[in-house]
Amino acid sequence: MPNKRHKPEEIVAKLRQVDVLVSQGKPVAEAVRSIAVTEVTYYRWRQEYGGLKGDQVKRLKELEAENTRLRRAVSDLTLEKLILKEAASGNF
Numbered sequence: 001m002p003n004k005r006h007k008p009e010e011i012v013a014k015l016r017q018v019d020v021l022v023s024q025g026k027p028v029a030e031a032v033r034s035i036a037v038t039e040v041t042y043y044r045w046r047q048e049y050g051g052l053k054g055d056q057v058k059r060l061k062e063l064e065a066e067n068t069r070l071r072r073a074v075s076d077l078t079l080e081k082l083i084l085k086e087a088a089s090g091n092f
Contacts, residue, residue, distance in 0.1 A: 008057035011045050018042065 006014070014035045021031035032042040049057055 008061055009054045011049050012054050012057055015045055
């Protein structure tokens with residue numbers, strides 16, 4: 001089975017679909033099968049995207065990407081600072 005990457009908006013829609021099916025009385029396992037993912041994937045998605053709406057998920061992903069970019073920038077600047085400090089002390 002090929003790996004399919006679902007977009008965050010699709011994930012939220014599928015989680016809502018499972019919620020509707022479960023509220024109609026279907027077992028969770030059967031509802032999860034109807035959206036064509038495994039139970040493990042369903043529970044992982046529910047843990048990550050549980051109470052979010054579509055626009056909130058998009059914003060979350062944007063913030064995570066920005067956070068990663070900023071962390072990388074800080075680590076690069078810290079490394080440069082350490083190199084300059086060592087060079088200034090004469091230990092090169």
